[in-house]
Amino acid sequence: MSIFDIFDRLGASGTGSAPTGPVEYIIAGLGNPGTQYEDTRHNAGFMTVDTLAEKYRFDIKKLRFKSLTGDVMIEGKHCLVMKPSTYMNNSGQAVTEAMNFYKIPPERVIVCFDDITLAPSHIRIRRKGSDGGHNGMKSIIYLTGSDNIPRIKIGIGDRPNREYDLADWVLSRFTNDELPLIHEAADNACEAIAMIVGGRINDAMNRFNNTGSAKKGKKPADGGDTEKN
Numbered sequence: 051m052s053i054f055d056i057f058d059r060l061g062a063s064g065t066g067s068a069p070t071g072p073v074e075y076i077i078a079g080l081g082n083p084g085t086q087y088e089d090t091r092h093n094a095g096f097m098t099v100d101t102l103a104e105k106y107r108f109d110i111k112k113l114r115f116k117s118l119t120g121d122v123m124i125e126g127k128h129c130l131v132m133k134p135s136t137y138m139n140n141s142g143q144a145v146t147e148a149m150n151f152y153k154i155p156p157e158r159v160i161v162c163f164d165d166i167t168l169a170p171s172h173i174r175i176r177r178k179g180s181d182g183g184h185n186g187m188k189s190i191i192y193l194t195g196s197d198n199i200p201r202i203k204i205g206i207g208d209r210p211n212r213e214y215d216l217a218d219w220v221l222s223r224f225t226n227d228e229l230p231l232i233h234e235a236a237d238n239a240c241e242a243i244a245m246i247v248g249g250r251i252n253d254a255m256n257r258f259n260n261t262g263s264a265k266k267g268k269k270p271a272d273g274g275d276t277e278k279n
Contacts (some may be wrong), residue, residue: 056169069121074151075247076127077102078145080163080186083135085116092220094164094204094232095186102243103131115151125248129141129205147170149194160246162239163187164220168205171231173239175202175246175255184250200246202239204232 079099086279087093096270103110103120110120110133117132130152134144149159156177163186168174178198183187192195209219224232238258 063214069123069128071128073121073130073154074127074158075124076132076145076148076152076154076159077129077159077243077247078117078132078134078141078159078190080138080141080161081133082137083133085088087221089223089229090221091166092138092164094206095162096204096237097232098204098239099133099164101233102240105240115148117148119148124244127247129247137223138186140189141186142191142193145190146193156194156199157192159194160197160243161187161190161199161201161244162204163201164206165203166206166208166216166220168203168207169231170205170207170224170228171234172205172233173202173242173258174205175242175251175258176200177251177255200251202242204235204239205230244259 072193077099079095079097079102081087081093081096089097093177099110102122106122106124108120108122108131112119112133113135115132119133122129122131130148132144132148134141136143139170145159145161146155149156151217163184165174165182165184177200178223179201180197181191187201190199206220206224209216242254242258245251245257
């Protein structure tokens, strides 16, 4: 290890501090487990929480609540970070199991997932709302019985044409040109997560939502997402 690595670790010593106290927030990144789904558009949520783990220097490896999980302190609050292993359409099974165990209300659950109405590199934050046709979010809302769940949508871009099967599109891999844009979006999402946990969701929306452009440069109405898988 070089002296620069040592200074880097010392500088981040507060970032990856051991979690203390009860879990106060759940942060769930949605996707599909398995190497065959790595770097696919539908796994933008997984990629986001993986970026969070890199930034805060913790692992998401402990198997519980039908998920790979990790614990981290963000803004002084103990957060459980989850990557559900239930596959996208049953994400709610994992999230509600953790919510029930820790008695976490919906408004303290942050869900990160893909959105085809946003271009890569763009994110959109919402305090609550419909599932917008996204099956992972649909499962969570159905099983929690609440749509009062903060969420961060990660832009993955729309299909090249309407004849392109939507399921095939979201399960396709990002191109080499798109990957840096997705990493940029994940970085921004991590900043937004910290702001939300710190009680500044309005600041997060004001900072990041105006930089996200939907298809044809138009921002869809609330709940106007079109993703179906």
